[in-house]
Amino acid sequence: MARLRKEVSHRWERRMLLRAWRQGEVDRDSICDADFLLVEASKYHGYPAERACPVCEGDTLREVNWIYGDRLGKRSNTARREEEIVRIVEEVGPVTVHLVEVCTRCRWNHLLETGTVEPGG
Template sequence: MNSVAYKHVVSYEWERAQHLRQLRLGQLQREDVCDADFLLRAAARHHGVTMDRACPVCGQPLRLTLWVYGSSLGRRAGSARSEEEIAGMVAEGIEFTVHEVEVCPACHWNHLLTAATAYAAC
């Protein structure tokens, strides 16, 4: 089985920290940042994996979800996928974008962590 490699990795940690700072300062309301919709919450439940870090808003465990984007994916674009499914897709010889999104099932906090291009490593 091919393994997945990533290139063009963009981190969104700065934006995440900025949103949390604005929340603390009252420039953003909790409902502005804890706005995971039904699809995102369902994906976190079914495809997500529990992360090492706690929710910055409520302290509950976060779930990491992976979302795939790109015209090479056809109808699969814009869906949440497991790492195994992503490995299967790069094995087709295509490249596409993967977003890592953290989601809190408890308070619905969610944030994009990284965006990167996935491709077959071997």
């Protein structure tokens, strides 16, 4: 099994941004700006977040993992399912993972956590 290490939460920044939006300090267009690729990737490689979208309150919120790493080649900066990440890490070593939440309805998106997945054992 692979394990996540050096995890950094970005949930505080998320909360602050949502608060600014609710107070009218930032407009919805500027926080609901997921591009086509991110929305599609969240549908095919992501998972239901099982909580309501904080902006449109739809049940359309998903979480998706993006991987980065020098040894990944073309696979760097792509969305991957967890079981794929485990396989890739066993092959190339530690991989940086960004967990992002994306709403497929209103296109809200935010980074939740960053971390490194390392080979287990």
